Amino acid sequence: MSYRSIIGHREQIEAFQRAFARRRIAHAYLLSGLSGIGKRRFAHEVAKMLNCVAGGVDPCDACLSCRKIEHGNHPDVLHVEPEGKFIKIAQIRALQHELSYKPYEGSHRVVIVESAESFHTAAANAILKTLEEPPVSTIFLLLTASPHLLLPTIRSRCQLIRFSPLPAPLIEAELRKRGVPEERSAAIAAIAQGSLGRALDLLENEERLDLRRERIERLLSLSPNRGDEILAFAEVLSKGDDLEDTLTFFETWFRDLLVVRWGGGRPFNLDLEEELLRRAPTCEPSQILTALEAVGRAKEALHQNANRLLTLEDLLLSLATGGEG
Structure with a gap:
């Protein structure tokens, strides 16, 4: 899909592209913003950019690496998400074991952590040690809607990228592209409070x-x-x-x-x-x-x-x- 598939957030995209072009990608980022605002899509595009065979700042979406990441089966793109309410210590230990090996196929291993505010205390302390001594060629992307709930020490190890709520007219335009009548799209966009994901959920439910x-x-x-x-x-x-x-x-x-x-x-x-x-x-x-x-x-x-x-x-x-x- 490439970065063009992301609605809004041009400033954040261009910042990552500049960092990649200059080979100044940090080892860990905290992507902060509303749920449904596009952080997950953004993280996957970053993972594609880092491993795309074409090597450009915009993923080609055609190479085997891009296609695998798009379909969720690239061995070097690892996902961590809460099991129940929390991300547990066993999950982080399993991740650390996986990170002890070199990337299998790509030039970078990318770890995408969903709902990073959900770390159990023991898991938070464990991931902190990994962030303090990150494995070579490994990039962490921590996604959260509540950054203040993370340990300050975890936040300090990450470069913060803020995702602002999307303007209501932009969400309205996306809804109208899907055939939603103007009055209804305006109402849904208003209630969605800047989250396209929330707007689409309201549309379906x-x-x-x-x-x-x-x-x-x-x-x-x-x-x-x-x-x-x-x-x-x-x-x-x-x-x-x-x-x-x-x-x-x-x-x-x-x-x-x-x-x-x-x-x-x-x-x-x-x-x-x-x-x-x-x-x-x-x-x-x-x-x-x-x-x-x-x-x-x-x-x-x-x-x-x-x-x-x-x-x-x-x-x-x-x-x-x-x-x-």
């Missing part, structure tokens, strides 16, 4: 759009005097596998209140515009910012394996008290 509206409306119905309703909602959220999405939906709602109250952008939740216009004039900016901070704290606590139910109870009570407007 329309029930998630309905879930977004249902969850936001239920949040707005909460009262601090109805603890039973808060507890019931917290229990529903704690048992679902869509909690991350729900918290993101909440963030979009409070962000939209700021936009409607003070201007400066287009709301994410266009289908809730009437409700936004009704509530925004009664909301103080400090209330909205407090609500956004509460959601952010809950997200971080849950990433650190805090008790789901207690975290959500505290969050919903906080939002019902000061974030509903």
Whole structure:
């Protein structure tokens, strides 16, 4: 597919191409950005560039090496991802054993670590030793949406590459190429918050759009005097596998209140515009910012394996008290 297949991120692509042309590729990179923003695609294109027989800054996509990487069966491109919630010590030991050998076919061995924030403590310490003394001709690409959850010592061993959210018009254009009507593509692009992967997932799973509206409306119905309703909602959220999405939906709602109250952008939740216009004039900016901070704290606590139910109870009570407007 080559770098041309990547939507956006031209600055990051060109930086890697310049480094490759000058033979100044670092031994480890931390690719940081939203889930679904294109970090995995980018990592695979870097792996192809490093091993392409043509030797140019843009992979040829025709040589055997490029084709193997594209199909996921190149022996020198290794993938590590969480088993369950964590990347475990056994996975890192197996990786270290593999890295004790020279590359089988390519000029570089590339290790792509998905959800790098998921290292178990022992695994994090083990990978740190490898990053401190990297094998020859081995490049590490650590992918994460939450770089602050990695050990500072791991972050310090990597060159940070930030991937910014994609502009909504760019996502809209990609959706329209797929035949999505203009109004619907605009709504999905807004809710996707800069992630093309999220936009495509919403497109394929329309029930998630309905879930977004249902969850936001239920949040707005909460009262601090109805603890039973808060507890019931917290229990529903704690048992679902869509909690991350729900918290993101909440963030979009409070962000939209700021936009409607003070201007400066287009709301994410266009289908809730009437409700936004009704509530925004009664909301103080400090209330909205407090609500956004509460959601952010809950997200971080849950990433650190805090008790789901207690975290959500505290969050919903906080939002019902000061974030509903």
